[in-house]
Amino acid sequence: MKVxxxxxxxxxxxxxxxxxxxxxxxxxxxxxxxDMGEGGGPLWRTALKKMGADGWIGLGWPEExxxxxxxxxxxxxxxxxxxxxxxxxPFLTTESVGPxxxxxxxxxxxxxxVPKILAGELLISIGxxxxxxGTDLAALKTSAVRDxxxxxxNGQKMWTSLAHFCDYTWLxxxxxxxxxxxxxxxxxxxxxxxDPGWSCTPVNTLGDxxxxxxxxxxxxxxxxxxxxxxxxxxxxxxSQLNRERLSLVNVGPTAVLFNKVVQWAxxxxxxxxxxxxxxxxxxxxxxxxxxxxxxxxxxxxxxxxAMSEGTLDMADASVAKVYGSEFFIEAYRLLxxxxxxxxxxxxxxxxxxxxxxxxxxxxRTASIITFGGGTNEIQRDIISAAGLWIPRASR
Amino acid sequence: xxxxxxxxxxxxxxxxxxxxxxQVTPERLAAYDEFKAERFDRELWQQLAQAGLLGVALExxxxxxxxxxxxxxxxxxxxxxxxAPVPVIPHLVSAAAPIQRFGSSELQGRWLPGVAxxxxxxxxxxxxxxxxxxxxxxxxxxxxxxxxxxxSGLKTCVPFARSADRILLSAAVDGGVVVLLVDPKSAGISxxxxxxxxxxxxxxLTLQDVQVSAxxxxxxxxxxxxxxxxxxxxxxxxxxxxxxxVTDHSMRMTASYSxxxxxxxxxxxxxxxxxxxAANCYIDVECLRLNTYxxxxxxxxxxxxxxxxxxxxxWAGDVGHRxxxxxxxxxxxxxxxxxxxxxxxxxxxxHNEMMLGGSARQLAALGARIAAGEAYCA
Numbered sequence: 129m130k131v132x133x134x135x136x137x138x139x140x141x142x143x144x145x146x147x148x149x150x151x152x153x154x155x156x157x158x159x160x161x162x163d164m165g166e167g168g169g170p171l172w173r174t175a176l177k178k179m180g181a182d183g184w185i186g187l188g189w190p191e192e193x194x195x196x197x198x199x200x201x202x203x204x205x206x207x208x209x210x211x212x213x214x215x216x217x218p219f220l221t222t223e224s225v226g227p228x229x230x231x232x233x234x235x236x237x238x239x240x241x242v243p244k245i246l247a248g249e250l251l252i253s254i255g256x257x258x259x260x261x262g263t264d265l266a267a268l269k270t271s272a273v274r275d276x277x278x279x280x281x282n283g284q285k286m287w288t289s290l291a292h293f294c295d296y297t298w299l300x301x302x303x304x305x306x307x308x309x310x311x312x313x314x315x316x317x318x319x320x321x322x323d324p325g326w327s328c329t330p331v332n333t334l335g336d337x338x339x340x341x342x343x344x345x346x347x348x349x350x351x352x353x354x355x356x357x358x359x360x361x362x363x364x365x366x367s368q369l370n371r372e373r374l375s376l377v378n379v380g381p382t383a384v385l386f387n388k389v390v391q392w393a394x395x396x397x398x399x400x401x402x403x404x405x406x407x408x409x410x411x412x413x414x415x416x417x418x419x420x421x422x423x424x425x426x427x428x429x430x431x432x433x434a435m436s437e438g439t440l441d442m443a444d445a446s447v448a449k450v451y452g453s454e455f456f457i458e459a460y461r462l463l464x465x466x467x468x469x470x471x472x473x474x475x476x477x478x479x480x481x482x483x484x485x486x487x488x489x490x491x492r493t494a495s496i497i498t499f500g501g502g503t504n505e506i507q508r509d510i511i512s513a514a515g516l517w518i519p520r521a522s523r
Numbered sequence: 524x525x526x527x528x529x530x531x532x533x534x535x536x537x538x539x540x541x542x543x544x545x546q547v548t549p550e551r552l553a554a555y556d557e558f559k560a561e562r563f564d565r566e567l568w569q570q571l572a573q574a575g576l577l578g579v580a581l582e583x584x585x586x587x588x589x590x591x592x593x594x595x596x597x598x599x600x601x602x603x604x605x606x607a608p609v610p611v612i613p614h615l616v617s618a619a620a621p622i623q624r625f626g627s628s629e630l631q632g633r634w635l636p637g638v639a640x641x642x643x644x645x646x647x648x649x650x651x652x653x654x655x656x657x658x659x660x661x662x663x664x665x666x667x668x669x670x671x672x673x674x675s676g677l678k679t680c681v682p683f684a685r686s687a688d689r690i691l692l693s694a695a696v697d698g699g700v701v702v703l704l705v706d707p708k709s710a711g712i713s714x715x716x717x718x719x720x721x722x723x724x725x726x727x728l729t730l731q732d733v734q735v736s737a738x739x740x741x742x743x744x745x746x747x748x749x750x751x752x753x754x755x756x757x758x759x760x761x762x763x764x765x766x767x768x769v770t771d772h773s774m775r776m777t778a779s780y781s782x783x784x785x786x787x788x789x790x791x792x793x794x795x796x797x798x799x800x801a802a803n804c805y806i807d808v809e810c811l812r813l814n815t816y817x818x819x820x821x822x823x824x825x826x827x828x829x830x831x832x833x834x835x836x837x838w839a840g841d842v843g844h845r846x847x848x849x850x851x852x853x854x855x856x857x858x859x860x861x862x863x864x865x866x867x868x869x870x871x872x873x874h875n876e877m878m879l880g881g882s883a884r885q886l887a888a889l890g891a892r893i894a895a896g897e898a899y900c901a
Contacts, residue, residue: 415887
């Protein structure tokens with residue numbers, strides 16, 4: 129046991145911090161801020177391709193899959209640093225779907241799509257939820273039906289985030305309507321978002337983040353679009369979600385926000401000339417957030433370590449997701465109290481804005497991941513069953 | 524970044540768990556309830572000594588295993604898991620560790636072999652009434668007397684003070700703080716039994732012009748505060764490790780109970796309200812575990828771990844409180860029944876929460892470091 133980074137890992141972090149410091153030009157920052165932290169703009173794309181060309185995407189993937197062969201710990205450092213820099217990294221593509229394609233995909237996926245992902249030239253959105261299938265995902269109805277040599281796909285997905293600028297959708301469909309257990313009749317397809325039968329309407333959210341409803345109308349694809357085994361999709365979904373959960377709760381952005389609020393409170397004076405940061409209640413809030421960040425950091429690092437050892441534990445992945453998502457909400461509230469009224473002033477206001485309105489916006493977006501990526505009730509069910517061997521109710 | 528145990532760490536944990544789970548039974552623990560006897564199982568103490576565990580972090584030249592603070596913390600976690608009636612924290616962490624780190628070779632040779640063999644007992648007086656800062660004694664003062672000191676003052680919360688061979692304590696002196704090893708049988712010392720919730724008596728120690736010879740001085744005025752800081756951080760981390768064992772066991776007892784107890788014809792664990800409260804305990808215990816291991820690991824390599832120890836202690840306080848009450852609650856009446864082993868865990872969770880400062884005090888100290896620019900996220 130040594131809960132410290134190696135000198136090489138610390139050096140990598142320094143290198144990345146300097147790299148992203150240069151990459152994130154004010155123009156790119158502005159564009160990302162306009163796109164509500166989602167990316168997709170022209171400068172964002174150029175930057176992603178540059179990262180690909182410089183070999184940073186897939187840093188922790190095995191060399192035989194086209195990566196740099198570093199461990200998931202280095203990969204996690206990479207994601208942490210890029211998120212700290214404020215670049216909306218398409219981690220669903222690079223960290224969760226990409227590795228799945230590299231490990232379980234066919235020749236086309238491996239030789240054509242994966243290299244494009246690693247080059248920053250291909251983006252994938254995720255199509256799981258439907259109007260009638262959310263937490264009970266296995267109830268999904270979007271279908272792929274065999275017709276000659278092809279598959280015909282019909283249905284609707286909800287919350288297909290980023291789909292409006294992605295190239296493919298990683299789509300969960302029903303291929304066996306008669307399977308005795310409903311999760312055994314599901315397969316994964318890669319569906320091209322430029323197909324004439326593909327359409328998308330925006331869903332605008334509380335936090336200004338755009339997501340989508342996507343529609344699949346008689347889309348015809350061939351066998352090469354099937355990922356993994358026919359009716360073997362459930363395993364890919366759960367393994368993808370385990371990877372996604374870690375990226376969702378990355379500690380980087382909150383650590384940066386904490387540092388900025390501390391700095392701001394140290395430079396802000398009250399009417400009597402004393403510093404805001406010297407107020408007892410301010411120190412109390414800041415200390416609470418600092419304590420929470422430390423635990424989140426360790427929970428994430430342990431996960432990255434477990435992935436590098438091949439011992440990723442189901443309960444631990446859910447611990448990270450529940451703890452991280454609920455801590456973020458608490459952290460934004462506590463930091464917002466420190467900033468005071470200014471924590472409700474929106475970005476680009478004529479006056480009164482603090483830290484580019486980040487807290488105002490984060491407070492509105494924070495609720496997404498307590499239910500997104502697998503709702504926390506289900507995560508707690510998993511923790512109670514897989515971590516404590518408590519029997520669960522049948523559903 | 525390595526969260527796994529080395530071979531030797533795994534062995535220490537297994538050995539400690541084996542001895543403690545066999546020897547510490549509810550029957551044997553009951554012998555100390557209501558202060559029937561000093562809460563010290565000397566037979567178990569000898570077994571731990573023979574197994575080498577009392578010397579786990581002492582150098583081989585002193586009869587120890589030669590391992591470090593991480594292994595010691597893992598041993599203490601097991602003591603917490605079994606709530607064994609043995610004074611490992613005051614003896615090994617607060618007293619023996621600083622003697623090994625800062626003491627003269629004469630001082631080390633005099634005390635450490637006996638520490639490992641269990642033949643001597645050391646303890647420490649870290650707090651004063653209204654002053655929980657070990658490195659800044661305010662009620663205890665010393666004056667030079669030849670090449671030794673004369674000490675007067677008041678210490679509180681001193682475990683095993685009556686049976687210890689030496690009590691490590693700090694005193695304010697002209698030019699700083701001195702750290703002394705005081706013989707409780709010295710003239711001028713009086714001890715009062717303070718009956719604590721856990722049935723482990725914590726003594727109040729009054730010193731009146733007590734003579735301490737030069738041979739019993741661990742650190743002089745310029746080094747004393749740093750020595751106290753050093754041992755205070757390690758004692759705090761040890762309390763976190765003990766708390767980790769206490770809460771982990773308490774949680775697992777609760778999980779087993781909810782997987783056996785039926786109401787409305789079904790196991791109560793199948794109710795989400797029950798399963799989710801247990802899941803919250805699991806998240807809490809994991810946070811305490813990781814913060815404790817991080818603190819231990821940093822202290823083992825002598826890194827500056829002030830922030831990390833304070834943070835771990837906040838978790839120890841909060842998690843102790845939450846897991847203790849969740850365990851009680853989910854057990855229903857069974858949890859408070861003294862014929863069932865949970866109730867003692869509740870007392871120890873509280874003990875570890877409060878010793879050397881509860882969460883509010885730790886948060887205030889961390890908050891002050893944040894304001895001073897000493898606790899930014901890396």
